[in-house]
Amino acid sequence: MASIMKAPRSARVDCETCQARVDGLCSGYSDSTVEFISGYRTNDRHLKAGQDLLNLGEPCDAIFNLVDGWMFRYTILADGRRQILDFALPGAVLGFHSPLGATISFGAQALTDAVVCVIPHNALGHLSQRQPDLGLRLALLMARERSLSFDHLTSVGRRSAHERIARLLLELFVRSRAGWPGYQIEEMHLPVTQEHIGDATGLTGVHVNRVLRDLGKEGILKFSYRRLSILEPDKLMDLAGIDQELLQSWTGSGRSEARAQGDLAGGCRQAA
Amino acid sequence: MASIMKAPRSARVDCETCQARVDGLCSGYSDSTVEFISGYRTNDRHLKAGQDLLNLGEPCDAIFNLVDGWMFRYTILADGRRQILDFALPGAVLGFHSPLGATISFGAQALTDAVVCVIPHNALGHLSQRQPDLGLRLALLMARERSLSFDHLTSVGRRSAHERIARLLLELFVRSRAGWPGYQIEEMHLPVTQEHIGDATGLTGVHVNRVLRDLGKEGILKFSYRRLSILEPDKLMDLAGIDQELLQSWTGSGRSEARAQGDLAGGCRQAA
DNA sequence: CGCGCAGTTGACAATAATCAACGTAAGTGG
DNA sequence: CCACTTACGTTGATTATTGTCAACTGCGCG
Numbered sequence: 097m098a099s100i101m102k103a104p105r106s107a108r109v110d111c112e113t114c115q116a117r118v119d120g121l122c123s124g125y126s127d128s129t130v131e132f133i134s135g136y137r138t139n140d141r142h143l144k145a146g147q148d149l150l151n152l153g154e155p156c157d158a159i160f161n162l163v164d165g166w167m168f169r170y171t172i173l174a175d176g177r178r179q180i181l182d183f184a185l186p187g188a189v190l191g192f193h194s195p196l197g198a199t200i201s202f203g204a205q206a207l208t209d210a211v212v213c214v215i216p217h218n219a220l221g222h223l224s225q226r227q228p229d230l231g232l233r234l235a236l237l238m239a240r241e242r243s244l245s246f247d248h249l250t251s252v253g254r255r256s257a258h259e260r261i262a263r264l265l266l267e268l269f270v271r272s273r274a275g276w277p278g279y280q281i282e283e284m285h286l287p288v289t290q291e292h293i294g295d296a297t298g299l300t301g302v303h304v305n306r307v308l309r310d311l312g313k314e315g316i317l318k319f320s321y322r323r324l325s326i327l328e329p330d331k332l333m334d335l336a337g338i339d340q341e342l343l344q345s346w347t348g349s350g351r352s353e354a355r356a357q358g359d360l361a362g363g364c365r366q367a368a
Numbered sequence: 369m370a371s372i373m374k375a376p377r378s379a380r381v382d383c384e385t386c387q388a389r390v391d392g393l394c395s396g397y398s399d400s401t402v403e404f405i406s407g408y409r410t411n412d413r414h415l416k417a418g419q420d421l422l423n424l425g426e427p428c429d430a431i432f433n434l435v436d437g438w439m440f441r442y443t444i445l446a447d448g449r450r451q452i453l454d455f456a457l458p459g460a461v462l463g464f465h466s467p468l469g470a471t472i473s474f475g476a477q478a479l480t481d482a483v484v485c486v487i488p489h490n491a492l493g494h495l496s497q498r499q500p501d502l503g504l505r506l507a508l509l510m511a512r513e514r515s516l517s518f519d520h521l522t523s524v525g526r527r528s529a530h531e532r533i534a535r536l537l538l539e540l541f542v543r544s545r546a547g548w549p550g551y552q553i554e555e556m557h558l559p560v561t562q563e564h565i566g567d568a569t570g571l572t573g574v575h576v577n578r579v580l581r582d583l584g585k586e587g588i589l590k591f592s593y594r595r596l597s598i599l600e601p602d603k604l605m606d607l608a609g610i611d612q613e614l615l616q617s618w619t620g621s622g623r624s625e626a627r628a629q630g631d632l633a634g635g636c637r638q639a640a
Numbered sequence: 641c642g643c644g645c646a647g648t649t650g651a652c653a654a655t656a657a658t659c660a661a662c663g664t665a666a667g668t669g670g
Numbered sequence: 671c672c673a674c675t676t677a678c679g680t681t682g683a684t685t686a687t688t689g690t691c692a693a694c695t696g697c698g699c700g
Binding site: 202254 | 451497501503505525
C-alpha cells in the first residue's frame with residue numbers, strides 16, 4: 097500500500113512512513129497490520145508510563161498518532177489544579193491544535209508505556225494533496241472528539257458525582273473493548289488511578305473513593321488498583337444515563353457512521 | 369469569485385450559493401461582503417430569538433454557517449437539566465457532527481433573531497473536490513472549537529464559580545468585539561440571561577446572581593438584563609486567569625494563527 | 641396598566657472539598 | 671525472601687461551596 101519512492105523534497109522524507117499511519121486516521125482505531133506493511137517506522141517516539149509527550153508552553157510543529165498504549169490530555173492551572181480533558185486510546189490523534197506554530201496549551205501524558213507516530217505539520221500539506229479526502233477525514237475525527245468533549249462538559253457541569261464516575265468508567269470500558277459488556281460480569285485492567293478519575297470528572301480523589309465505595313456496596317461495580325469489575329452492567333448503564341446510540345458513537349460502530357467511513361475510506365483508496 | 373455554471377448533478381444546485389459562504393469558514397467570522405457577491409442566497413434560514421435550529425433526535429444532513437445573530441449549542445438531560453456547550457457568533461459552523469446521517473445529540477437555539485446559511489452534507493463532497501483545502505480548513509476550525517470546549521471543561525471542572533463567570537463574560541466580550549477591552553470601562557449588550565450563564569458554567573441561575581452581586585460590590589463588573597459593564601478590566605482578567613495568548617486564540621488574531629490562515633486561504637484562492 | 645419573564649433575596653439542605661491520619665498493595669535492593 | 675520505600679487507597683471529622691425552595695421585586699412590552 098505504501099510504495100517506496102525517493103523523496104524529492106525534505107518534507108517528503110517523512111511522508112512514506114507517515115502515509116500508512118495516516119491511512120488509519122478516520123477509523124479512530126489504528127490497524128496494527130499497517131505497521132508491518134510500512135516497514136521500519138523511523139519517526140516513532142516511545143514513552144514510558146508517566147512521561148509527557150508535549151511540554152506546555154513549547155511550540156509544536158507536528159501531530160501525533162497514538163499507536164500503542166494509553167495516554168491522557170490535561171491542563172494545569174497556575175495553582176496546580178489539574179483537569180484531565182480526555183483519555184486517548186490507540187488511533188487517537190494528539191497535538192492537533194489550531195495555531196500551527198503556536199505554543200501548546202494542553203499537555204499529553206502516557207498512562208502506560210506508549211508509542212506514537214510523529215507526523216510533522218508540513219507533511220500534512222503534502223499528504224493531503226496526494227490524498228484529497230484526508231482533510232475531511234481529519235475534520236470528521238476532530239468533530240467526533242469535540243462531541244466527546246461536549247459530553248464530558250455536560251457530565252461535569254450537570255451530573256452528580258455518582259453519575260459522572262459511572263459514566264466515565266463505562267466510557268473507558270466501552271471504548272477500550274470497542275463494545276458493550278452485554279449482561280454478564282466483566283472485568284478489565286484500567287490504567288488509571290482514582291486521582292485520575294477525579295481530575296477527569298472535576299472531583300477530588302478522596303470523593304471519588306467515597307463514591308466508589310458506594311457503588312461497591314450497591315454491588316454495581318468495583319474499582320481499585322487499576323482493576324475494574326462491572327458487576328451489574330444494566331444498573332451501571334441506568335445510573336450513567338447511557339443510551340445505545342451513544343455507545344455506538346464511542347466505538348465508531350454505528351451503522352450510519354460505518355457507512356460514512358466507508359465512503360471516505362473508499363475515496364481514500366482510490367486516490368492512493 | 370463564485371462563477372455561474374450549469375449544475376450537472378442535483379447536488380450542485382446548492383454549490384454556487386454555498387461556495388461563497390464556505391469561503392468564509394476558516395476565518396471563523398463571516399465576511400458580510402460575501403453575501404452581495406454570491407447574489408441571492410436561496411438556502412438561508414431565518415430564526416427568531418428562542419427558536420431551535422435543530423430538533424434533538426432528528427437526523428441531520430446539512431451543516432450550517434451562522435451568518436447573523438447569536439446562538440448557543442446545548443444538551444438536555446432526561447430530567448430537564450440543561451448544559452450549554454458554547455455560544456455561537458457569526459461565522460460559526462453548526463451541526464457538523466460525526467455520523468453523517470445519524471440523529472443529532474446537541475441542540476442549537478437562537479439567542480437573537482438569526483440567519484444561517486444551509487450547506488447540505490452531500491454538497492460538501494463536491495465543494496471539497498473543487499477546493500482541496502476545504503477539508504483541512506474545516507479540520508482546523510473543528511480543532512479550534514475543540515480547544516474552546518476543552519477550556520470550558522477546565523473551567524467547569526476546576527474553577528470556582530467566581531472564576532467561571534468572570535471568564536465566560538470576558539470570553540463573550542472578547543469574542544464578540546474581536547478584541548480586548550484595553551483598560552477603559554466598557555459596556556455592551558450581551559443577549560443572555562443569568563440562567564444561560566448558569567447553564568453554561570454548570571451553576572444555578574440563583575447562584576450566578578449571587579456571584580454577580582459580589583462582582584458588582586467589588587466594582588469589577590455589572591450584569592443585569594442583558595447589559596454587561598466591565599468596570600475594572602485588569603481585575604477581571606486577573607480573576608478570570610486569562611493570559612494574552614488565550615485572548616488571541618479566541619479572536620483568531622494571533623500572529624502565528626494569522627500566518628497559518630494566510631497559508632490556507634492562499635492555497636484556497638489558487639484552487640478557485 | 642397589567643402581565644410575564646428575569647432578577648433578587650433569605651433560610652435551609654445537600655453535595656463535595658479539605659485536612660489529617662492510617663492501611664495496603666506493588667516495587668526495590670540487599 | 672525480606673525489610674524498606676513509595677504511591678495509592680481508605681476513612682472520619684469538619685468546613686466550604688453550591689443547590690433548593692419559595693417569596694418577592696423590578697423591568698419591559700403589548
